[in-house]
Amino acid sequence: MTTANGYQNSEEKFTGFNDELQKEVDVITKDLTISKEILQKITNHFVSELEKGLSKKGGNIPMIPGWVLDFPTGNETGDYLAIDLGGTNLRVVLVKLRGNRKFDTVSSKYSLPDNIRTATADELFTFIADCLKKFVEQEYPNGVSEPLPLGFTFSYPASQNSITEGILQRWTKGFDIKGMEGKDVVPMLQDAIKHFHVPIEVVALINDTTGTLVASMYTDSETKMGLIFGTGCNGAYYDVVGAIPKLEGRVDTDVNDDTPMAINCEYGAFDNEHLVLPRTKYDIQIDEESPRPGQQSNEKMMSGYYLGEVLRLILLDLASKGLILKDQDLENLKKPFVLDTSFPAQVEEDPFEHLPNVKELVKKFLNLDVNLEERYVIRRLAELIGERSSRLSICGIAAICKKRGYKTAHCAADGSVYNKYPGFKERAAKALRDLFEWSDDQEDPIIIVPAEDGSGAGAAIIAALTQARLKKGLSVGVKK
Ligand SMILES: Nc1ncnc2c1ncn2[C@@H]1O[C@H](COP(=O)(O)OP(=O)(O)O)[C@@H](O)[C@H]1O
Numbered sequence: 302m303t304t305a306n307g308y309q310n311s312e313e314k315f316t317g318f319n320d321e322l323q324k325e326v327d328v329i330t331k332d333l334t335i336s337k338e339i340l341q342k343i344t345n346h347f348v349s350e351l352e353k354g355l356s357k358k359g360g361n362i363p364m365i366p367g368w369v370l371d372f373p374t375g376n377e378t379g380d381y382l383a384i385d386l387g388g389t390n391l392r393v394v395l396v397k398l399r400g401n402r403k404f405d406t407v408s409s410k411y412s413l414p415d416n417i418r419t420a421t422a423d424e425l426f427t428f429i430a431d432c433l434k435k436f437v438e439q440e441y442p443n444g445v446s447e448p449l450p451l452g453f454t455f456s457y458p459a460s461q462n463s464i465t466e467g468i469l470q471r472w473t474k475g476f477d478i479k480g481m482e483g484k485d486v487v488p489m490l491q492d493a494i495k496h497f498h499v500p501i502e503v504v505a506l507i508n509d510t511t512g513t514l515v516a517s518m519y520t521d522s523e524t525k526m527g528l529i530f531g532t533g534c535n536g537a538y539y540d541v542v543g544a545i546p547k548l549e550g551r552v553d554t555d556v557n558d559d560t561p562m563a564i565n566c567e568y569g570a571f572d573n574e575h576l577v578l579p580r581t582k583y584d585i586q587i588d589e590e591s592p593r594p595g596q597q598s599n600e601k602m603m604s605g606y607y608l609g610e611v612l613r614l615i616l617l618d619l620a621s622k623g624l625i626l627k628d629q630d631l632e633n634l635k636k637p638f639v640l641d642t643s644f645p646a647q648v649e650e651d652p653f654e655h656l657p658n659v660k661e662l663v664k665k666f667l668n669l670d671v672n673l674e675e676r677y678v679i680r681r682l683a684e685l686i687g688e689r690s691s692r693l694s695i696c697g698i699a700a701i702c703k704k705r706g707y708k709t710a711h712c713a714a715d716g717s718v719y720n721k722y723p724g725f726k727e728r729a730a731k732a733l734r735d736l737f738e739w740s741d742d743q744e745d746p747i748i749i750v751p752a753e754d755g756s757g758a759g760a761a762i763i764a765a766l767t768q769a770r771l772k773k774g775l776s777v778g779v780k781k
């Protein structure tokens with residue numbers, strides 16, 4: 302328990318859980334604890350799964366070539382628009398690339414409408430085009446002389462035969478919009494933009510992790526991967542075309558074995574076969590009740606969309622055993638996803654010994670009154686779930702480093718779980734040290750660092766790289 306002293310009410314002193322509750326907490330602790338040995342076992346399997354994803358046969362992890370065939374030089378220039386359709390927000394960004402590893406951005410964030418996850422494709426793209434129209438009118442009140450180039454950051458698994466294509470493989474993060482899986486989302490956006498007469502041309506479709514990789518490399522050449530720990534989880538890195546068997550014979554003559562290729566791993570799908578990840582009954586329930594059971598097994602155990610839900614299910618289980626919340630109205634606690642990840646995050650941030658903020662949070666989110674012992678069990682569970690997320694999160698990082706033979710790396714990370722979850726950064730760094738068994742007296746050779754704005758600047762830089770290639774008559778997709 303890492304809390305400051307500070308009694309407001311001195312008789313409230315926690316002296317331990319009652320025996321029955323302690324027994325349950327011990328079982329849950331064991332199930333949620335990821336030891337060094339488990340980390341190493343997961344990571345070794347992860348490496349072979351990354352390779353499998355690049356093979357002709359494929360595997361659990363999609364490993365999508367992103368058709369970014371150059372490293373950013375840091376000297377790209379020009380004005381570009383970018384939009385980022387994530388799991389929680391739509392962002393519209395105007396990026397002014399200044400060159401000399403410098404850029405400026407102006408952005409607006411629009412919360413996705415609550416029902417958007419199950420709306421129609423038309424409603425989704427009308428919403429996006431409407432946000433774009435508002436933003437362009439706000440930033441260019443006198444209009445534009447020619448269409449603005451736009452990088453479309455689409456944070457879902459989308460296959461690409463070229464940089465201007467994105468065929469949605471499957472929805473993730475609770476999305477379930479009909480008629481889009483298996484379809485190219487670029488024309489859908491371009492048609493909606495045309496319909497609203499917005500002067501924009503979509504020049505690149507990218508994943509937010511690819512954008513994070515490229516934007517961070519633009520300012521820091523030590524960057525080796527782009528990572529998102531947000532609503533979902535994922536990572537991107539540069540491989541070389543010659544190490545991607547599934548591209549054999551499919552690239553143009555201007556591309557050779559040493560040509561770089563950004564890979565959007567989509568490693569939220571890691572271990573859908575359930576060979577190594579230590580899933581609890583709560584993880585299994587979340588998967589079975591999700592719109593896409595059997596998919597995104599890795600993501601469902603660690604990302605922002607799910608952490609609060611894991612906590613809710615455990616609390617409901619303890620309550621159903623009569624161990625907590627006796628005789629209370631559990632109506633709210635029975636609502637799926639009533640706890641978003643900001644709940645366990647704020648529970649972990651309560652600095653007081655008797656957890657008064659936890660009391661308020663439970664009242665606000667669940668309309669329940671909790672005694673001191675119940676507040677402590679909620680706190681303990683939040684810590685276990687937060688710690689598990691941080692430790693599982695580094696397996697993809699370690700696997701990419703092992704696969705590519707990186708001995709040192711700056712791993713650029715973004716997303717609210719990375720940026721806002723208390724202790725995530727420290728716990729993840731500790732997990733890397735555990736996994737690689739680095740000695741405490743040496744500098745960590747592989748470190749997770751804050752990313753540049755991947756879905757904004759990254760999309761813009763990739764749009765600039767794409768335009769530069771097209772200008773030279775170079776390919777940006779499979780051979781025609
Ligand atoms: N304080 C917080 N700590 C950890 N996670 C949070 C916090 N606040 C919100 N979140 C979670 O972060 C996710 C939003 O991630 P973010 O990266 O901001 O958006 P997106 O995933 O759309 O890019 C949501 O799942 C939300 O529950």
Ligand SMILES: O=P(O)(O)OC[C@H]1O[C@@H](O)[C@H](O)[C@@H](O)[C@@H]1O
Nearest residue numbers: 387388456457473531532533535
């Ligand atoms: O930025 P977000 O919404 O948290 O997305 C992170 C990842 O979420 C996963 O579900 C998507 O398949 C990835 O494409 C994406 O990169």
